[in-house]
Amino acid sequence: MIALSSLVLLISVIAAESKTFRNRHGPPPIKVPIGRTSSPVWANITQRVDHFNPVDKRTWTMRYVYNGECFKSGGPIFLTLGGEWTISTVDLMAGTFYDIACENGGYMFNTEHRYYGESQPTRTCQPMNVTTPGRAFFFNTIADAFAGLVQYAVPGEIESVCFQIENATGSNVEKIAPYVRTQYVDSSCMVLYNDFIDQHSSPNITLDMNRQWYYQICTEFGWLQTSTSTNQPFGNTFPLELYYQLCKDLFGVEYDEEVLSVGVERTNAFNGADTPEISRLISVHGSVDPWHPVGLLKDLHSTALGFVVQGSSHCADLNSASDIDSEQIKQTKLTIRTTIAKWLDEIKDGTSSGTTLRISIVIILTTTLLHLMYNF
Numbered sequence: 001m002i003a004l005s006s007l008v009l010l011i012s013v014i015a016a017e018s019k020t021f022r023n024r025h026g027p028p029p030i031k032v033p034i035g036r037t038s039s040p041v042w043a044n045i046t047q048r049v050d051h052f053n054p055v056d057k058r059t060w061t062m063r064y065v066y067n068g069e070c071f072k073s074g075g076p077i078f079l080t081l082g083g084e085w086t087i088s089t090v091d092l093m094a095g096t097f098y099d100i101a102c103e104n105g106g107y108m109f110n111t112e113h114r115y116y117g118e119s120q121p122t123r124t125c126q127p128m129n130v131t132t133p134g135r136a137f138f139f140n141t142i143a144d145a146f147a148g149l150v151q152y153a154v155p156g157e158i159e160s161v162c163f164q165i166e167n168a169t170g171s172n173v174e175k176i177a178p179y180v181r182t183q184y185v186d187s188s189c190m191v192l193y194n195d196f197i198d199q200h201s202s203p204n205i206t207l208d209m210n211r212q213w214y215y216q217i218c219t220e221f222g223w224l225q226t227s228t229s230t231n232q233p234f235g236n237t238f239p240l241e242l243y244y245q246l247c248k249d250l251f252g253v254e255y256d257e258e259v260l261s262v263g264v265e266r267t268n269a270f271n272g273a274d275t276p277e278i279s280r281l282i283s284v285h286g287s288v289d290p291w292h293p294v295g296l297l298k299d300l301h302s303t304a305l306g307f308v309v310q311g312s313s314h315c316a317d318l319n320s321a322s323d324i325d326s327e328q329i330k331q332t333k334l335t336i337r338t339t340i341a342k343w344l345d346e347i348k349d350g351t352s353s354g355t356t357l358r359i360s361i362v363i364i365l366t367t368t369l370l371h372l373m374y375n376f
Contacts (some may be wrong), residue, residue: 027085029152030095038098040067040089040108047114049121059122064111064314067092076344079109084213086117095318100337104344115212133245137193139227139237142176145183147225151290151314155326160290168269197249211250218255222264223294228230279303280343281338286312305339307332 007096049058073167079100080091084093103110112119132318149161161179168175200211218222224243227234247255272278272298281355283296291314298306309316309328316325321333 005252006303023152027088027091028095028318029084030090030093031319032090032094033320036093038067038093040065040068040092040110042089047121058121060114060119061085062114062119063117064109065089065092066110067108070088070105071107074348075107076097076347077109079107079111081111082113082116084113084116084174084216087112095320096333097318099320103337106343108133128236133242133249134193136238136242137196139234141178141235143234145180145237148288149319152315153288154316154324155311184307197246200250213244214250217243218260219263220252220267222260225290225293232341275300281305282339283307284309284317284332286314286316288313290314303343306336 042063044061044063046059046208047062048056049060050056067089069343078097080097087110089110089209091110100106114121127188150158165175165179168178168372200214224240226240226243227236227238228240244257244260247260276296278300279297281300283304283306285292285295285297285306285308287310289309289312290309296304296306297308300306309332312329316329317332317336324334
């Protein structure tokens, strides 16, 4: 365990402007080939604020991007749903999603999740009425540097960082400090727990989407990344209680453990937990990805497939096929492409019978690496 007395050695490398937790939340790192001239277009669509309340007539403007360069008449719609980030045109310019859409003559769309980026249904983040956590917060920040490495690691990257740390000189803290510093290059000083709470307590909407994400954690998802497991090097320095306290300090004392627990139960009940009633689904996870335990990891049935790619991490299936891909990633990407193409052919065959007109929509949920297809 890292000694508390040694923390001063790392004070200067921790996130300014509350970068803590950000290493784990962001868009898939799609690489656009040099020279590609694809030009996705920005647009907006009017949405209802509350789809489940017929009395509530309020609306708001949701932002999205579209790209029709590969579209062929009668082709499917490929829709990727943004997560807890600001969307960009990159997702429609490269990657597995782009490749499959072009192979099948599809029209591509990328929508921005409400309350993230510029897609804001309201002007504030209400309903909020509004030490020990500081120590836990500090260790969480240190751990976050390594969580970000693992989440988006390419083959060999984790081993390379471990080699650098293990072969450095000095105490254990001095060995890890250079790497942590590289993860917070825009930082000048440490953000303490109380500073973090102050920065994220304002209900005003900004392009910093961390507050919205914490609200979903505290009321819908859980997914609390703690030091409770014994299979990590930080002891129990940022336990579950850190997040319980964070939820209360950000949103009010009423956002307690019970609210979080009931919210998680409600989310699982509404969506079917790990056995949703769904067809034409491909769920892909990496064995190294810290998020994979909350995903669908096995086949539900013949048209709801689950893959766990050994040795790969977060979103490894979303970039275009590459020579640096492991054999299992290559095979998984090929399976995704051939399976979606097969499903589209089946839908086309159904259309050719002349009984029903169907619109095919392939949906990519990048936050959970799920590929789904719907027919209408």
